[in-house]
Amino acid sequence: MTIIHVPLGERSYSIRIEAGILQTCGELWPDELAVLSNESVAPLYADALAARLKTNRRILQFNAPAGEASKSLDWTSRAYDALAENGFTRRGAVVAVGGGVVGDWAGFVAATWMRGVPFYQVPTTLLAMVDSSVGGKTGVNHLRAKNLIGAFHQPHEVIIDPLCLQTLSPRELRAGLAEVIKYGVIADADFFAWLEDNLDAALALDMTVLEKIIARSCEIKAEVVGEDERESDSIGRRAILNYGHTAGHAFEAITSYGELLHGEAIAIGMTVAARLAKILTAMPANEADNLITRQTRLFQRAGLPTQVPPGAEEAEIFAAMALDKKSRGKSLNFILPTRMGHVEKFADVPVEAVRKALGLDT
Secondary structure (H helix, E strand, O other), X not given: OEEEEEOOHHHXXXXXXXXXXXXXXXXXXXXXEEEEEEOOOHHHHXXXXXXXXXXXXXXXXXXXXXXXXXXXXXXXXXXXXXXHHOOOOOOOEEEEEEOHHHHHHHHHHHHHHHHOOOEEEEEOOHHHHHHHOOOOEEEEEEOOEEEEEEEEOOXXXXXXXXXXXXXXXXXXXXXXXXHHHHHHHHHOHHXXXXXXXXXXXXXXXXXXXXXXXXXXXXXXXXXXXXXXXXXXXXXXXXXXXXXXXXXXXXXXXXXXXXXXXXXXXXXXXXXXXXXXXXXXXXXXXXXXXXXXXXXXXXXXXXXXXXXXXXXXXXXXXXXXXXXXXXXXXXEOOEEEEEEOOEEEEEOOOXXXXXXXXXXXXX
């Protein structure tokens, strides 16, 4: 078993990574549990986990529909109703079993039910394993933008079973690799180079390779979150995790959170950000071109998009970016690479530069 510690004082917790861990986890969890999942994941993992834990616990199960649409105040309210009807108390804990949508939504339910109850993350997609299950960001979407409503609420534990990836669709696996590639660009050039050599094995579900991918990604995120839990302006370290997200979240919003998977939108957003880095940073042109080329090739090998969605209108893209949480007023802020393995924050980015990086000036 690989165990990674997320250092947050009294909110510290462990990430446990092991093939088959879903068959043994939960021994020390509370005697009252609400297992929240969705209709696609429940038959695969949540039902079996709940049945195993039910032998000596009171278990409530509640499933939302699969898909981004369930990450909403409506389904949050329905979860509250189920908790209330079943007398769920502050002595209990929420268990989130699913991908990033389930983890964000169930975590928000835990953060807000009776002013906050413990919760455990059991991610079943690659994207959730390497990104959304770690760090304590919970929330739901608003019609105007993604993740506008939420709370910081750290999990008590993250349980990662790489065997869950055997039931993941190829498209979802590829989408998760976008966030993995991000970690190489923002924090570890050697990891990026290793991904270039091992991507095909990851796509073929080589468990040794996938476990290393998950572990290294979680290590990087745990280090960043440990330094800056709430993405503070004064420290700002956590902001590096938003590489590709300013434009990526905009693409998700303008396609109604359904046409693009999160990782697909982030791949496009990272492509835009890399082009913007060539325009705005002091990175030598040949080095910038090399970064853009390597990143684009890795995305293409992973089957990820790198072009702005067809039919996307300039006005709606900029409106969505302006509403993003990383923006300040009418100012657009971006995380941009200054070399492979290192990124920095850039504030007040000129609109014309963004238009050029988006390919809208032609």
